Amino acid sequence: MALVTTPHDIYRGTSGITLPKELSNEIWANAVQESAIMRLAQRIDLPGSGITIPVITADPSADWVAESAEKPVSNSTFSSKNMTPYKLAVIETFSMEFRRDLPALYRELVRRLPAAIGKKFDATVFNGTAPGTGFDVLTSVTAQNIAATSSPATTVYGNLVSALTTLGAAGYELNGWALAVQGEAVLLNAVDGNGLPIFNTVRDANVPTILGAREVRAQQAYKTGTPAVVGFAGDWSKARYGIVDGINIRISDQATVNDGTAQVNLWQRNMFAVMVEAELGFVADTAAFLRLTA
Numbered sequence: 001m002a003l004v005t006t007p008h009d010i011y012r013g014t015s016g017i018t019l020p021k022e023l024s025n026e027i028w029a030n031a032v033q034e035s036a037i038m039r040l041a042q043r044i045d046l047p048g049s050g051i052t053i054p055v056i057t058a059d060p061s062a063d064w065v066a067e068s069a070e071k072p073v074s075n076s077t078f079s080s081k082n083m084t085p086y087k088l089a090v091i092e093t094f095s096m097e098f099r100r101d102l103p104a105l106y107r108e109l110v111r112r113l114p115a116a117i118g119k120k121f122d123a124t125v126f127n128g129t130a131p132g133t134g135f136d137v138l139t140s141v142t143a144q145n146i147a148a149t150s151s152p153a154t155t156v157y158g159n160l161v162s163a164l165t166t167l168g169a170a171g172y173e174l175n176g177w178a179l180a181v182q183g184e185a186v187l188l189n190a191v192d193g194n195g196l197p198i199f200n201t202v203r204d205a206n207v208p209t210i211l212g213a214r215e216v217r218a219q220q221a222y223k224t225g226t227p228a229v230v231g232f233a234g235d236w237s238k239a240r241y242g243i244v245d246g247i248n249i250r251i252s253d254q255a256t257v258n259d260g261t262a263q264v265n266l267w268q269r270n271m272f273a274v275m276v277e278a279e280l281g282f283v284a285d286t287a288a289f290l291r292l293t294a
Helices: 021-032 036-040 097-127 156-169 183-188
Strands: 042-045 051-058 079-085 085-096 143-145 177-179 213-217 229-234 239-252 256-258 263-265 272-283 289-293
Touching: 021 036, 021 213, 036 177, 036 239, 042 213, 079 272, 085 213, 097 272, 143 156, 156 183, 156 229, 156 289, 177 183, 183 213, 183 229, 213 239, 229 272, 239 256
Parallel strands: 042 239, 143 289, 177 213
Antiparallel strands: 051 079, 085 272, 177 229, 229 289, 239 272, 256 263
16 A cells, blocks of 8 residues: 655555545645634644644843843743644545546545544544643633623623633733634624624624634534533634644555444455544643633
């Protein structure tokens, strides 16, 4: 089987299937679009052994100086965080009928695989368990309820301002919101004293910005409960994700794969399988984020 390691390789499997060299780039680009984390956080190149990232914990402070007086000395302070990559993989099986129409295969790969990668990455970071040390998750960050309540009286708008105030008081800038559909619905249901929507029109059915900060759809941010988790807000300049060597693709029509219930012999069933894997990492200053509930 051939292992794809760079976008310049020709993708060829044991069965003779040749994939276009642009496929890896397109899959990765679409994976980024499927992942709210990847759209909001900053990407870094991640070596396979992991990396130590310096983190500024305090900035220098200037002060007024009298004539001929000594200038004040104030230095930044630093700490560090370790980012460790972990492998995320999926195997997709296809019938041989795709051989008769290879463009259909390419379209399916581009459609299905990015969703699997992006969804699992987001689900882990937002509400999951870290695959190991050196990988941060936002599961236990401070909660902020954004739903309007009557006792004591609160409004959706007021609760969002409270999130902004909380992070600002801690020294962070709220520059991004990741909301599940359920979170967007809370905002779209918010109306002013005249019954008009505060954040957008019903026709647009989205909330592109909230209090001047970017909002992205993040369905994996939702978690059932009382209250339910409907999104996250935070200072995304304090978050980094990394990937090792892009996305790797292998193809085989002779392997046996375990689909969770049985062993499937691809050759016997006139099938082939595409395995996609990526090594990913994520670290963040978790104090810079809030878990939004409703």
